[in-house]
Amino acid sequence: DQQVKQNSPSLSVQEGRISILNCDYTNSMFDYFLWYKKYPAEGPTFLISISSIKDKNEDGRFTVFLNKSANHLSLHIVPSQPGDSAVYFCAASRLGGDSWGKLQFGAGTQVVVTP
Amino acid sequence: NAGVTQTPKFQVLKTGQSMTLQCAQDMNHNSMYWYRQDPGMGLRLIYYSASEGTTDKGEVPNGYNVSRLNKREFSLRLESAAPSQTSVYFCASSEAYISYNEQFFGPGTRLTVL
Numbered sequence: 001d002q003q004v005k006q007n008s009p010s011l012s013v014q015e016g017r018i019s020i021l022n023c024d025y026t027n028s029m030f031d032y033f034l035w036y037k038k039y040p041a042e043g044p045t046f047l048i049s050i051s052s053i054k055d056k057n058e059d060g061r062f063t064v065f066l067n068k069s070a071n072h073l074s075l076h077i078v079p080s081q082p083g084d085s086a087v088y089f090c091a092a093s094r095l096g097g098d099s100w101g102k103l104q105f106g107a108g109t110q111v112v113v114t115p
Numbered sequence: 116n117a118g119v120t121q122t123p124k125f126q127v128l129k130t131g132q133s134m135t136l137q138c139a140q141d142m143n144h145n146s147m148y149w150y151r152q153d154p155g156m157g158l159r160l161i162y163y164s165a166s167e168g169t170t171d172k173g174e175v176p177n178g179y180n181v182s183r184l185n186k187r188e189f190s191l192r193l194e195s196a197a198p199s200q201t202s203v204y205f206c207a208s209s210e211a212y213i214s215y216n217e218q219f220f221g222p223g224t225r226l227t228v229l
């Protein structure tokens with residue numbers, strides 16, 4: 001039973017445009033969310049995170065938005081660059097209880113940035 | 116710093132064979148993790164070690180054992196491999212067993228069980 005869902009397995013976007021990646025979660029107890037980026041034949045690398053006390057977090061070209069009432073978060077990449085072509089994983093966690101420290105990952109979205 | 120290293124990079128096993136996946140980190144991290152990645156499933160936690168001397172089951176521990184050999188090394192053992200264990204395995208580490216601590220991943224081991 002996947003508690004974190006990324007319903008778009010792939011996304012194609014033109015260089016310079018905005019990429020919007022979506023993530024939905026079913027466990028309303030999640031209160032910390034992360035995005036990881038993965039290139040082929042490499043391990044995932046941390047990109048950006050947000051806690052439930054915020055609705056937006058920005059880091060350069062990357063912004064994550066959290067809509068707690070809809071159990072939904074999104075990652076915006078502006079502007080998209082060819083080096084952004086990768087698989088992006090959404091992850092969620094609880095900051096307490098017996099889930100402390102455990103991450104639940106979505107299935108990932110493959111982003112392809114075209115010239 | 117090499118970060119998180121994993122050996123081997125690729126492995127093919129026959130059903131019933133055993134093997135150990137090795138993982139080491141040089142960042143002096145306290146916590147280490149083993150994940151598997153399957154198509155359409157994302158990464159799933161197999162076992163983790165919150166600190167040296169402790170190990171705990173994750174989401175999918177059946178068929179696996181782990182050893183936290185020391186602070187640097189965390190190995191994953193398949194005692195009797197099954198085709199369902201065909202997957203890409205990632206080791207990760209973090210400074211502490213806390214969600215907001217970034218986890219650093221190794222490059223992965225691609226395992227095929229025939």
